[in-house]
Amino acid sequence: MNEIKVPELAESITEGTIAEWLVKKGDNIEKGDPVVELETDKVNVEVNSDFSGVITEIIREEGDDVEVGDIIAKIDENGEAGGDTSQEENEPAESKAKENEQKKEEPKQEDKQADKEETQSKGDVIASPAARKRARELNIDLSKVSPRDPLGRIRPEDVDAAASSSKENTKPAKEDKKSKEKTEFDKPVERVKMSRRRQTIAKRLVDVQHEAAMLTTFNEVDLTNVMKLRSERKEKFIEKHGVKLGFMSFFTKAVVGALKEFPLLNAEIQDNEIVIKKFYDIGIAVSTDDGLVVPVVRDADRLDFAGVEKEIGNLGKKARDKKLEMSELQGGSFTITNGGTFGSMLSTPILNAPQVGILGMHNIQKRAMVMPDDSIEVRPMMYIALSYDHRIVDGKEAVQFLVRVKQLLEDPYDLLLEG
Incomplete structure (x- = not known):
């Protein structure tokens, strides 16, 4: 009889939750077949069998928390699919009946x-x-x-x-007059267990607010030229690259350009040291049914606009399909989140620790703007927000960073050519 155990998942991940069994007792499986899906802090992972044979016992149920090394099922290499494979099940019926009767009559000693x-x-x-x-x-x-x-x-x-x-x-008596704490609701409610990923998200968001001196600065961007450029190039762009020219590539390239001028936004704190990163791995927040995940576009400075769009599209699809790998979620240096896709007009994004900067995008609204010549024009405007860790980033630097992002987006032609 062989055992199926929770394998080493990834560095820093030692536990998970059984999300779904892909087999059932009595199933015949081959070595390498996926048997169970585990939900970890970041992604869902399929566990494959190291043996061929028949599943004789499923020890841990869906929803159970398990750790690396835990035995979750047993497999008999000599068993037959659909048959009674355990020793107990192969015993004669009379013997089993007698044993069951004895169990009923004689409670366990510990009981x-x-x-x-x-x-x-x-x-x-x-x-x-x-x-x-x-x-x-x-x-x-x-x-x-x-x-x-x-x-x-x-x-x-x-x-x-x-x-x-x-x-x-x-x-x-005075306190009795106040509203009393209720232990039960007097109206219908539904209790839903938080998924492991949601628990982790909740913990990390609280931790970062306790550990970082987080502050947010705001600005607004006139996206007239970005929208004009997208309109001019969209058909040729699709024909040439097979992907749409979206807003995220413009913002990603603008962020990379600003990070090169203000490198402390591309850093992190380790003990008493500031680690300034000389690479530009940009995390792109993606909303899924199970919560927010932040896959990373590696070396965004080396990708052209088409490369950025393809990578964002690929990572977004994998996130929604729960196919992301651990390596695709680790090591980002800065994050971009787009609440505008849900209609958000203004928000203060929370840092994605240990990063010290995150850019928040919002929805685009047409507003009457006063131009340099005092004329009034209707322009597509977006509020942008930069949350930063004030421990190493000063307000002046944060404001200048956001102004630089604004400048690059409002004059995107050079950005597109240089990118």
Whole structure:
């Protein structure tokens, strides 16, 4: 009998959640076949079998958290598909029936001991192990807890309710008049377990706000020339490169140009050192059903506009299809996020640690603008935001960086030629 274990996933990733079993008990599989999909902090990973044979046992269920090295299933190399492959299942029916009868009549020794201890300590109180543990934590007498279970079994939520009631009864009269904390909703709700990726996103966003001195500066960009250039070149661009000329390539190239002039925005802090990166790996935030991921366009400074557009399109598709590899999510030096695709007009993006800068794009709106000659024209305008880590980036440098991005976008012809 061989074991299927959680393999080494990637550097810094030691655990995951079983998202979906791709096989079931009794299935015949070949060596190298995918058997389970694991959800990790960043991507979903398929685990392949190291053996050929029949799945005899699935040990961990969908939704279970597992760590590298955990046994999640067993496989019999000599088993037959769809058949009874375990030793227990191959035993004669009479033997199994007799054994089952004995199990019913004779409770396990540890169960007897547990029941005895519970009876001695709590009398006739019936409570789940989790409820007893919760009662010990809150110092609640189980004999004074009212169960809501029709069978009289006390559950953890009953203990919480009793603890809350006890606290309420000890509050001063004035405090009783205030709205009381509710332990249950009085209207319908739905509880959904947070995915591992969503938990990680939540933790990292909170961590960065605690660790970085984050500040945001804003500006606005007149996209008249970008839109004109896209209109002029879009058909020839598609014919030549097989991809559309979008806005993201303009912003990516403008960011690279500005980073070269203001290198501290392309850095990170390690202990007491500032690490200034001499490469331009730009993360592009992509929204998926499971949360936000940030795949990285490598060496964006060496790619032309078509190369940037192809890479962004490829990474975006892989993100939505859950096909991203770990290497495609690691090591970015700066991030761009586009809330404008969802209609956002203005926002303050949160840093993608350990990076110290992130550019936020927003939706394009036509607005009446006063021109240098005091005439008024309707122009397609976009607010842009730069969040930065004030520990190493001063306000002056951040503002100048954003102004440079604005200048490059408002005069994109040189940007396109140079890019």
